[in-house]
């Protein structure tokens with residue numbers, strides 16, 4: 218098995234990372250300028266969300282050309298510079314491949330619109346004269362039908378996301394060849410790996426049937442996905458020993474994820490699953506709030522850790538560009554900002570798998586708590602707002618839901634310092650900076666031993682130097698609902714990880730353990746019987 222456990226990946230959302238040319242939009246040169254910062258933090262890879270040519274209806278996840286850089290982010294020369302400057306610092310660059318769909322502005326779709334049969338076969342088009350009767354009841358993940366009527370096609374095309382994100386027909390060999398060409402183009406340039414966007418949705422059934430779950434089980438984890446992944450692996454990144462790949466898996470299963478990541482299968486190195494980030498969805502509905510269900514969260518962590526142990530490999534994360542900030546979400550940032558931020562950090566760095574940090578997480582950035590719809594930019598959030606309005610939900614209640622669940626919660630600019638626009642740009646950013654940037658910013662934390670930033674640095678260096686953490690087995694220990702405890706063991710050595718998930722003290726019974734040194738603690742002390750609010754510790758065992 219590739220040794221990925223001691224590697225750390227940093228996810229970077231370029232439009233909000235750092236703006237080098239002061240147009241209000243982050244760019245590739247901005248990343249180059251901050252590479253020393255990322256090296257200081259201690260990361261091995263940077264995964265950059267899409268910077269390809271795009272109309273940006275979904276912030277770049279609607280790619281118009283996979284081999285061209287969008288001018289708002291810079292140029293191909295900037296990417297070359299980034300690759301070489303990152304390499305000097307032992308940092309590898311991973312790109313985000315959005316291969317389930319392509320933008321309706323892509324040349325492929327434009328040719329299809331012109332009547333070019335070759336390109337029409339790149340998409341799922343179903344002929345029909347009836348504009349009011351889509352081929353199936355499938356629903357788009359961004360709301361409404363997954364089918365769009367298009368006069369030029371005399372029929373409907375499939376889009377599992379926005380109508381400008383058209384699903385690619387992987388069944389067509391020509392499509393597969395095009396996409397493999399894209400991967401090899403980037404590998405040749407020196408890109409060392411990829412994150413594959415919603416990649417378990419690329420297989421589609423032969424027929425489009427109605428289903429009770431609006432298509433979900435028919436297009437999720439289709440058996441063809443495994444074949445497609447084996448193919449792209451063999452024809453592109455699989456040829457490079459040092460490549461690294463992670464697949465984003467939507468509503469997936471443990472069994473499929475074992476197959477996706479078991480080295481013998483030669484598909485991907487690791488997977489993101491999202492079940493643990495849905496425990497605050499009321500009855501499975503994202504747009505209804507409920508407090509997070511800690512019991513369910515713990516169970517999911519346990520099931521996925523044990524499920525993949527010795528069989529597959531997890532990518533470990535609690536934040537990304539689609540998720541609200543976890544400290545605001547599952548923690549208590551009003552009273553325990555430092556403690557909640559460092560608690561969740563400890564969890565990510567002590568589980569089995571490869572840890573991922575999302576930009577700003579390393580300084581404890583929080584949700585911005587936007588108050589008006591005008592502050593939101595995200596297509597999913599704006600669609601949800603309109604749908605909830607149509608259902609006659611009160612404006613105040615909708616805004617409350619968005620302030621907790623919107624993807625924009627994690628997309629606000631990185632807070633570099635306490636100057637105007639948080640040092641992200643000299644111009645008004647494309648999305649507002651969170652109002653707490655004077656209290657929470659890089660400048661304030663970088664030289665402060667006791668900051669969230671330096672806690673992350675300690676965790677990263679602990680993770681890299683301690684083989685129990687990156688290679689050890691995991692075993693969960695029974696505890697009450699408010700705490701999570703597990704052991705990591707290797708060659709007769711063990712570590713104990715203790716995590717309090719609540720904003721009040723919780724009792725723990727450690728009488729059966731012989732405790733040695735405390736390797737990390739987000740408080741100054743530890744009384745052995747009680748965990749303080751959001752306390753997290755890693756302790757060596759005899």
Ligand code: GLC
Pocket residue numbers: 275278279315378414415465538539
């Ligand atoms: C993934 C991306 C998300 C995007 C969607 C459609 O979930 O992370 O940002 O909107 O795929 O490409």
